[in-house]
Amino acid sequence: MLKSRFLRKILKPGFESIDQVRLLYILSLIVGLLSALAAAFLKNTIHYTHHILTQGITRESGNFLYLVYPLTGMLLTLLFVRFMVKDNIGHGISRVLYAISRKKSHLKTHNTWTSVLATTLTIGFGGSVGAEAPIVLTGSSIGSAIGRFFRLNYRSITLLIGCGAAGAVSGIFKAPIAGIVFVLEILMLDLTISSIVPLMISSVTAATVAYFLMGEEVLFNFTIREAFNISNIPWYIILGILSGFISLYFSKMTLFLEKNFEKISNVYVRLFAGGIVVSVLVYLFPAFYGEGYTAVLQLLQEGIDPVMSQSIFYNLSDKFWVVVVFMASLVFLKVFASSATNGSGGVGGIFAPVLFIGGVNGYLFASLLNRFINIDLADNRFVLIGMAGLMAGVMHAPLTAIFLIAEITGGYDLLIPLIITSTAAYITTRSFEQHSIYHVQLAEKGELITHDKDKAVLTIMDWRKEIETDLLKVKAKDTLGDLVKVVSRSKRNIFPVVDEYNILEGVVLLDDVREIMFNNELYDSVRVKDLMTIPPSYIDKKENIETVMETFRQTGAWNLPVLDNGYYVGFISKSRIFTTYRELLVQFSEE
Numbered sequence: 001m002l003k004s005r006f007l008r009k010i011l012k013p014g015f016e017s018i019d020q021v022r023l024l025y026i027l028s029l030i031v032g033l034l035s036a037l038a039a040a041f042l043k044n045t046i047h048y049t050h051h052i053l054t055q056g057i058t059r060e061s062g063n064f065l066y067l068v069y070p071l072t073g074m075l076l077t078l079l080f081v082r083f084m085v086k087d088n089i090g091h092g093i094s095r096v097l098y099a100i101s102r103k104k105s106h107l108k109t110h111n112t113w114t115s116v117l118a119t120t121l122t123i124g125f126g127g128s129v130g131a132e133a134p135i136v137l138t139g140s141s142i143g144s145a146i147g148r149f150f151r152l153n154y155r156s157i158t159l160l161i162g163c164g165a166a167g168a169v170s171g172i173f174k175a176p177i178a179g180i181v182f183v184l185e186i187l188m189l190d191l192t193i194s195s196i197v198p199l200m201i202s203s204v205t206a207a208t209v210a211y212f213l214m215g216e217e218v219l220f221n222f223t224i225r226e227a228f229n230i231s232n233i234p235w236y237i238i239l240g241i242l243s244g245f246i247s248l249y250f251s252k253m254t255l256f257l258e259k260n261f262e263k264i265s266n267v268y269v270r271l272f273a274g275g276i277v278v279s280v281l282v283y284l285f286p287a288f289y290g291e292g293y294t295a296v297l298q299l300l301q302e303g304i305d306p307v308m309s310q311s312i313f314y315n316l317s318d319k320f321w322v323v324v325v326f327m328a329s330l331v332f333l334k335v336f337a338s339s340a341t342n343g344s345g346g347v348g349g350i351f352a353p354v355l356f357i358g359g360v361n362g363y364l365f366a367s368l369l370n371r372f373i374n375i376d377l378a379d380n381r382f383v384l385i386g387m388a389g390l391m392a393g394v395m396h397a398p399l400t401a402i403f404l405i406a407e408i409t410g411g412y413d414l415l416i417p418l419i420i421t422s423t424a425a426y427i428t429t430r431s432f433e434q435h436s437i438y439h440v441q442l443a444e445k446g447e448l449i450t451h452d453k454d455k456a457v458l459t460i461m462d463w464r465k466e467i468e469t470d471l472l473k474v475k476a477k478d479t480l481g482d483l484v485k486v487v488s489r490s491k492r493n494i495f496p497v498v499d500e501y502n503i504l505e506g507v508v509l510l511d512d513v514r515e516i517m518f519n520n521e522l523y524d525s526v527r528v529k530d531l532m533t534i535p536p537s538y539i540d541k542k543e544n545i546e547t548v549m550e551t552f553r554q555t556g557a558w559n560l561p562v563l564d565n566g567y568y569v570g571f572i573s574k575s576r577i578f579t580t581y582r583e584l585l586v587q588f589s590e591e
Contacts, residue, residue, distance in 0.1 A: 024156060024198050027146055028163040032202030035139035035167030036209035042116045042135050043172065043214070049124025050290050063310065066126065066283040070341070071275030073125020077118050078271050078345035085114045090347050092137030093186060093438050096161060099144070100187070101442065105157040106148065111141035118347035126282050126289045128337035132172060133349025139164030139171075162189045163202035171206035174214075175407035178400055179203040185397040186438060236417045239365050239382065240389050240424025246331065246361060247393025247429045251437040253335045254350065261343030274344020281337045285330060286310040288337045292356035296387070299363050300380045320371065327364040331357050350437065354394045355387045362386020384409060385421045392422035393429040396436035463545050466580055467562050469570035473498050474528050476505050480516065481523030483508065483531070494559060496568055497532045504561055504568040506532030538563050539572060548572070 018026070053069055081089060087108065089095075092115060099107045115134035123131055143164030147157030162183040170179030180199045183189050189199075264270040282288045287295035287307050298306040304323055308314050313326055338353040366382035384405050391401035402418045433440070472490045474483055476497050486495060493510035508531050516522055536555040539548055541564040551560065552574050562569045 020156070021194070023150070024159065025201060027150065027160060028198035028202040029205050031139070031143045031146060031160055031163045032167035032170075032205030033209060034142045035135075035164050035202070036171035036206035036213075038112075038116060038138045038142070039135050039168050039171035039206070040210065040213045042119060042131055042138075045116070045120040046123050046131060046290070049120060050126075053125065054289070063283050063286060063312070066286060066289065067279045070126040070128070070278040070282055070289075071272075073121050073123075073127055074271055074275050074278070074341065074344060074346045076125070077121045077127075077347055078267065080118055080121065081114075081345070081347070082267070085110060085118070087114075089115050089118060089134075089137070090342060092133035092135075092349060094442065095137055096140045096165065096187065097438065097442055099140075100158055100161065104154055105144055105161055107137075107141040107144040107161070109141070109145050111137055112145060113138070115347060122341065122346040122348050123290050126278070127341040127346040127348055128278055128282065128288045128290070128292070128334065128353065129341045129346060129348025130291050130350065130352025130355075131348065132169065132351035134347060135168045135172060136165045136349075139166075139168030159189070159195055159198055162187055162195070163198050166199050166203040167206035170203040171210045173404060173408055174207055174210045175404050176200075176203040176207040178404035178407055179206065181399045181403050182397065185400050186395065186436075232417070233420060235365075235369060236385060236420040237424050239362065239386060240421035241428050242365065243358065243361065243386060243389030243421065243425040244393045244428025244431075246357065247390055247425060248432055249332070250335050250350075250354065250357065250390070250394055251429075251433065251440075254339050254437060255440070257336065257339035258343040261340070267345065270343070271345045274340040274346075277340040278337050278344075278346075281333060281340075284312065285333065287330060287356075288334060291352040292334075293352065296356060296359040296383065299359055299383050304363065304367075324364065324368070327360055327367075330360045331364065334360075350394070354390050358387035358390030359383045360386075361390065381414065381417070384414060385417050388418045389421040389425040393425040394437055396426065396430065396439070398422040398426040461545055461577075461580060463548055463572065463577060463580075464541060466576045467541075467570040467572050468576070471496055471571055473568075474508065475499070476527070476529040476532065478528045479524055480513070480526040480528075480531070483513065483528055484517050484523070487513075487517065494571060496561060496571070497528055498568050502567050504535075504538070504563060505529075506534055507561065508532045535561050540564070541569055548577070552577075 053065075081087075087110065089111060095111075096107070099105055115137050119131050119134040123129060140161040141164070143160035143162070144157055147160040152160070165187055166179035166183045168179075169182045170176045173179075180196070180203050183199060189195055261270055261274060264273065278288075287310075295307045304327065308323070308326060311326070313322065334353050334357050338348075338350060341348060342350075360383075362382035362385055363380075365386065388401040388405045391404070392398040395401070401422045402415070405418055406415055471492050471494055472486050473496050474486055476499070483495070487510065495508040495510075496504060497506040497508060498504055506529075508528060512533070513531055516526070536557050537551050538561045539551055541562055543551075552558075558575065559571050559573045562572050
């Protein structure tokens with residue numbers, strides 16, 4: 001705190017003369033730079049950890065260390081998170097979305113570095129997840145921390161969070177356009193001139209840093225040489241539909257498996273259960289070790305042989321159906337490896353597993369067509385198109401998928417196939433599931449920010465802060481005289497009637513007693529229970545804002561009581577909600 005005040009005191013004279021727009025441009029550049037440095041650091045630490053641990057492992061020497069490494073890495077991660085971080089740092093992208101909708105875009109400062117270390121331990125030791133979500137959380141946390149340091153408003157801090165996420169994606173993949181589109185599709189920031197310029201600055205800064213630090217080999221660099229063949233369009237459509245159904249399988253199975261891991265209350269039992277699953281799968285399929293990008297690159301350059309070379313099935317690689325079963329196993333078992341890693345204590349994301357499954361699925365699809373329909377299809381082209389298809393389906397982000405694959409291949413020769421397959425996959429998945437894997441749980445709780453400003457404002461509104469608790473309460477057995485004394489002390493015209501346990505029994509409105517409240521003869525004979533009425537409905541304190549607004553609409557009331565597990569809390573008024581809504585709308589909208 002003292003350091004922040006000291007730095008702010010030093011920097012304030014230089015920045016206070018800069019207008020808000022220019023300040024955001026400067027800060028977006030800083031956020032992009034720091035996000036790219038964090039991405040480069042994470043990728044290198046994962047790479048060298050992976051290299052040091054696996055350089056002595058060969059098929060001839062056996063894969064037995066694969067039975068030890070993943071569980072060891074997940075144990076180290078669990079101990080680090082449990083005893084040092086003492087906070088949940090998993091599911092990075094969902095955590096960013098939650099911060100935007102419920103935490104006023106405030107991400108904890110430790111997220112600027114803890115995800116990097118935890119992810120290195122998890123993936124470097126063989127955890128079958130990706131580094132993208134943790135680095136997006138890191139970049140977003142950098143943006144949030146800088147925005148709060150300069151005491152910017154909610155909208156500006158949210159924009160800097162987007163800049164951090166764009167910089168992270170751009171820095172990892174060396175794909176500046178994909179970084180921008182990722183923020184627009186996944187984090188759902190508005191596409192306006194005031195938002196797109198900072199995003200572009202941050203994204204291109206990160207991509208430049210990635211070029212400078214890592215050259216061409218950011219993840220993998222591959223150039224398509226085969227020309228586009230219009231006769232293959234039907235196969236692109238079929239691959240898109242197939243990718244859509246596999247996306248549904250991946251999303252549903254991931255949520256199902258992680259939910260069941262959460263049911264194991266003992267964290268060490270959970271770790272052992274998940275660690276055994278991951279270790280066995282990595283032993284059987286070494287391509288599952290870590291992110292899996294090495295296997296994808298091998299499929300692109302050399303085909304399936306090097307992918308199988310480390311596995312125990314290598315001697316059967318000359319049998320076509322064994323190869324088909326092997327690749328199908330990679331597609332359908334990867335979700336168990338990634339879910340077990342995340343669900344049992346590891347830290348990572350599903351970005352890399354999705355690209356891995358998509359690439360293998362595309363290669364398998366092309367191999368089957370080449371074998372049985374006797375057409376010549378470029379397997380490596382379908383690897384890339386399959387990656388885009390699964391990404392579009394799982395993440396509901398077809399534009400991100402299209403531009404990401406187009407950029408990492410060094411050109412746009414694949415643009416038409418990418419659009420066809422990604423669109424088909426997205427439409428197929430969206431027909432069965434409205435929300436992506438990142439959004440579905442937040443949407444179920446009413447905590448998802450969308451491009452709809454009206455819904456976005458309602459989502460970030462905390463209606464519980466608007467509950468009025470200053471209303472004076474009365475008892476049903478009180479007389480009219482007692483009620484008049486309460487009325488004389490009150491500045492409100494609503495009087496809740498509660499029993500000795502604070503259970504709401506009814507309500508007395510000032511308008512209902514105005515005609516008799518000055519008749520002294522009735523003070524002892526008329527009771528509050530004779531004057532009270534039952535409210536048209538009530539609102540539970542646990543309800544979301546959509547339910548609150550729907551209750552007001554159905555009842556036509558302007559004031560409704562709020563209960564907490566049946567106990568009276570206060571009243572909420574429609575006019576107060578509308579006033580708060582207008583204030584938030586001004587803050588949230590374009591200035």
